[in-house]
């Protein structure tokens with residue numbers, strides 16, 4: 001049965017009703033859909049209200065424009081509340097490409113597979129992501145004009161260390177160690193008892209700890225997690241340059257930045273950070289070359305911390321939400337894991353942890369890999385704002401083309417494309433959807449997957465991200481028995497609606513918890 005959270009209603013204030021008079025109410029997912037959060041994605045709203053570039057004439061060809069009675073606010077408010085709901089309605093009414101007026105300009109939205117693929121592939125090399133990265137660095141790190149440094153200088157270093165199996169070996173080894181010690185500490189703490197923890201406490205918080213320690217070293221102040229969480233959950237407010245708006249989140253951002261600045265002051269020796277990974281040291285050395293102030297250095301490092309952690313934490317929380325609310329799927333993935341550990345590692349998880357990162361690949365863990373990709377497919381909303389630095393055309397739909405003028409912004413509505421279009425039962429979580437090989441070894445056709453983007457801006461941390469999430473699943477499922485419960489401790493049989501108020505990816509409700517105890521069988525795990 002389809003989860004009710006897929007059927008939530010749109011944000012429809014009374015004053016906005018006339019906008020939608022002619023739009024028939026349909027199921028939310030019927031129509032369609034920087035680094036990390038699906039970072040660039042989520043930034044779109046912020047890009048919109050930051051756009052002074054919008055005073056230029058930009059059109060997007062002869063596309064229909066979303067009707068709005070509020071020309072200066074356009075669709076911004078609805079987008080902020082429920083980006084996917086708004087884009088779905090627009091796609092329903094206007095088709096798979098349309099323009100949306102926002103404040104003083106227009107953005108072209110593409111919703112179908114061909115338009116999305118062609119925008120990602122950008123064969124005329126006309127589109128860039130600088131504006132969005134400037135907005136992110138300014139909002140998260142309070143650093144101005146950092147996009148060229150980030151995109152041209154730092155991202156290739158991220159790619160070298162986090163988007164290749166060999167390149168990420170050192171960080172993965174450290175990550176395995178940290179994740180293992182956090183898991184065994186929880187197991188010891190539990191003893192023979194059963195406890196209930198908020199979902200985020202068991203998953204996203206721990207992945208933050210393990211990832212930050214493995215990248216930044218033992219002296220990274222992980223106690224800044226509570227501020228990080230406030231910033232991450234309110235990143236739209238943090239990036240919105242309106243005075244008195246998002247005060248609590250902005251204060252958390254200021255404290256978080258201060259803690260990063262203090263960390264750098266403590267471990268920084270010339271252009272190295274003592275105790276940090278080789279990857280972080282290479283990134284830091286490139287930042288150091290710029291001769292920035294300590295505050296700006298900290299701001300750039302902080303933007304990176306957010307990029308590294310935001311999506312992984314949310315994906316891990318969502319993965320466990322999907323799997324624990326469907327015990328059959330959970331058992332299938334756990335059985336796959338048990339078999340691999342028994343047959344290849346003599347029943348010793350420590351041996352798997354000591355193996356190179358390739359040991360977690362889809363060859364041995366096809367179901368787990370598919371579960372992570374399927375989770376991303378289900379939660380991704382819209383992403384990848386692009387700006388044209390020269391005029392270009394993009395083919396979409398049934399072969400139509402749209403002209404994109406120089407300066408024009410494009411946004412991809414991935415939510416619907418990922419769950420509608422060619423997807424069979426696209427609104428349901430299907431564990432095996434991305435299993436690429438049948439049990440007899442023959443290749444299967446898997447549907448498109450844009451959880452990490454595509455083309456030149458494909459995620460530069462994707463291998464590490466997959467490793468982090470898969471390893472965390474393995475450790476947790478090996479050591480613990482778990483059940484998803486609500487705030488009263490009652491078992492959750494159907495997932496409640498996810499929170500749509502983040503334009504990058506939906507998030508599980510905050511009151512979901514996990515009831516956890518040490519795994520009884522096979523015995524003697526700890």
Ligand code: HEM
Pocket residue numbers: 034035036037038039040041129151155158162307308309311312315376383384385450451452453454456457458459460461462464465466
């Ligand atoms: C589940 C976790 C993650 C997801 C879903 C994710 C998703 C994405 C997506 C969709 C993009 C492309 C945005 C666009 O098209 O403009 C992206 C870009 C990027 N990601 Fe990730 N990401 C994840 C984790 C990470 C991690 C762990 C790192 C670093 C270690 C990272 C570093 C980056 C960087 C540097 C870019 C910018 C690439 C570019 O513009 O050239 N990401 N990510």
